[in-house]
Amino acid sequence: EIVMTQSPATLSLSPGERATLSCRASQSVSRNLAWYQQKSGQTPRLIMYDASTRATGLPARFSGSGSGTEFTLTISNLQSEDFAVYYCQQYNNWPYPFGQGTKLEIK
């Protein structure tokens, strides 16, 4: 079973700064990697799939990269609405585990 590991667990930044979130798979998942954003009390929201394809309506300040086992979600010029928990999920091999999440908080 593939294990997804996210780092850091918590990232404290100020609005306007750039956030870099990492997700590592225990074995290659090709580019079959998605990112979700979850705000407190809300349902997870798909923001990125196929490693680098933005979901409909997602601002261009969000970008994804990587393949194989190493992936990155970058958010430039952080806005107040971006502070949330972010999860990665691989969908290359069953089962389809999520990472444990990175909490992006306001510094």
Added chain:
Amino acid sequence: EVQLVESGGGLAQPGGSLRLSCAASGFTFSSYAMTWVRQAPGKGPEWVSSISGNGGTTYHADSVKGRLTISRDNSKNTLYLQMNNLRAEDTAIYYCARDWAPTAYWGQGTLVTVSS
């Protein structure tokens, strides 16, 4: 508009059973795989089970195999999760979602609490 509405959650005793339902609308239900994802309090999402559009293929996480069973009734546009032999660690919000993965459409979830 895609809508997914879960129901059937509640309080169950350890070893007990519940059946969750998810009513789907706004799309051709039988054309899409469906998935259950759960999220325990303060934890990240956990993929639980998925089923193909015609119901012929199912997958379950190892943690629920033999206890939780996914099924669907395409005539009723409804997805189910039969939960047997419940454990405390099954306590979570259970979401139904459209597609295998990634899942862009989620319901609002139904809370299952397993406690004596």
